[in-house]
Amino acid sequence: MTPTPYRKLPGAKRNPLRKATLWLSSDHILAVDSHRFTEEYKRYYFKDIQAIIVTQIAATTDRTIDLAVIIVVVFLAFVAWRIESRATAITTGLLLLGYLIHKALGPICSCHLITAVSSDKLPSLNRVRTAQKALRIIQPLVEQAQRGPAS
Amino acid sequence: MSSLTSRLFCTNCNGGIPEEEWNTPDMRICPACEAPFRVFAFPALLQGPRAIESAQHVLEGEATCFYHPRKKAVTPCDRCGRFLCALCEIDFRGEHWCPACLESGQRKRTVRTLENSRTNYDSIALALATLPIITIWLPVFCSPVAVYLAIRYWNAPASIVPRTRIRYWLALVLAGSQIIAIVWLVTYLIDRRRP
Numbered sequence: 651m652t653p654t655p656y657r658k659l660p661g662a663k664r665n666p667l668r669k670a671t672l673w674l675s676s677d678h679i680l681a682v683d684s685h686r687f688t689e690e691y692k693r694y695y696f697k698d699i700q701a702i703i704v705t706q707i708a709a710t711t712d713r714t715i716d717l718a719v720i721i722v723v724v725f726l727a728f729v730a731w732r733i734e735s736r737a738t739a740i741t742t743g744l745l746l747l748g749y750l751i752h753k754a755l756g757p758i759c760s761c762h763l764i765t766a767v768s769s770d771k772l773p774s775l776n777r778v779r780t781a782q783k784a785l786r787i788i789q790p791l792v793e794q795a796q797r798g799p800a801s
Numbered sequence: 802m803s804s805l806t807s808r809l810f811c812t813n814c815n816g817g818i819p820e821e822e823w824n825t826p827d828m829r830i831c832p833a834c835e836a837p838f839r840v841f842a843f844p845a846l847l848q849g850p851r852a853i854e855s856a857q858h859v860l861e862g863e864a865t866c867f868y869h870p871r872k873k874a875v876t877p878c879d880r881c882g883r884f885l886c887a888l889c890e891i892d893f894r895g896e897h898w899c900p901a902c903l904e905s906g907q908r909k910r911t912v913r914t915l916e917n918s919r920t921n922y923d924s925i926a927l928a929l930a931t932l933p934i935i936t937i938w939l940p941v942f943c944s945p946v947a948v949y950l951a952i953r954y955w956n957a958p959a960s961i962v963p964r965t966r967i968r969y970w971l972a973l974v975l976a977g978s979q980i981i982a983i984v985w986l987v988t989y990l991i992d993r994r995r996p
Contacts, residue, residue: 656961656962656963658962658963671962673962678914680961680962682960682961682962684921686921686924686928687920687921687924687925687928688918688919688920688921689918689919689920689921689960689961690917690918691916691917691918691919691961692917693914697845698845699843699845700842700843700845700846701809701823701840701841701842701843701846702840702841703809703811703812703818703838703839703840703841704838704839704840704841705811705812705813705831705836705837705838706828706836706837706838707836708813708834708835708836708837709835709837710835760812760813762812764809764846766845769812771812778828785841789841792843793843793844796843796844796845797844
């Protein structure tokens with residue numbers, strides 16, 4: 651197999667039909683949007699990147715989601731207790747487990763990469779922790795490519 | 802507020818982000834939508850738009866551009882050697898390329914950094930070897946196709962990013978097993994029908 655210069659950056663957004671990842675090369679970031687049977691590539695050269703904006707979900711929205719999940723879980727638990735349904739109890743447990751995993755992974759965010767002609771969302775950087783981890787790698791490389799740190 | 806305020810916008814509410822909020826060590830709160838954000842701004846943002854050199858008209862005795870005979874040639878194409886004016890010269894990977902070479906490189910897939918999509922034949926072969934198993938009859942058609950795809954595209958360029966051949970191997974093993982099972986089943990049924 652021929653050696654490849656690409657190195658994977660932290661983070662991936664997966665669903666059954668798509669997977670988005672970011673890869674690092676010597677002079678650019680490669681965004682791979684995989685549709686299972688085909689892959690689409692988009693390159694962002696270090697010298698063209700103007701800014702990267704990480705926006706965390708607003709606290710009010712976060713609290714609304716928390717409240718909605720708690721209401722649904724309590725309702726399902728109550729139903730499971732009243733009708734003594736094992737299936738409903740398992741569903742409630744799985745929902746609660748999913749929610750706990752979601753909370754443990756940290757706050758969600760959207761990450762946008764700005765160039766002179768585009769503003770693209772980077773779907774793989776969808777958690778603040780992951781975005782910060784990736785940006786710790788990207789930031790010095792972009793600054794080095796553009797000669798001198800940003801003011 | 803800085804004059805550069807409008808250069809960056811909150812991706813949640815489209816409100817302008819003041820320059821003082823750029824490159825901060827921690828998250829800041831958007832005054833408009835209250836969403837926490839962090840901006841990593843780079844020197845390219847502060848630089849003005851890059852100056853594009855205009856192609857100069859040719860004087861008598863000067864070399865002309867291959868594509869624009871009235872324009873002065875400034876450099877030859879590093880691929881094909883054609884003379885190019887400032888308008889036609891494309892700075893690519895540290896070389897000077899003409900538009901035709903760039904287009905040809907993209908069309909013929911000879912330049913990897915110009916490719917914007919690829920087909921994953923290994924995933925197709927694996928899907929053909931696994932998904933039809935839920936039916937009894939579909940593997941009869943799909944497993945030979947899976948084996949064909951795995952052999953035909955074994956050496957074809959795979960994904961640009963690192964990817965092993967494990968899917969090809971799995972497709973070959975699974976589809977091969979299915980073909981053997983089908984052949985055995987057909988032989989068994991024929992033998993049973995014999996008096």
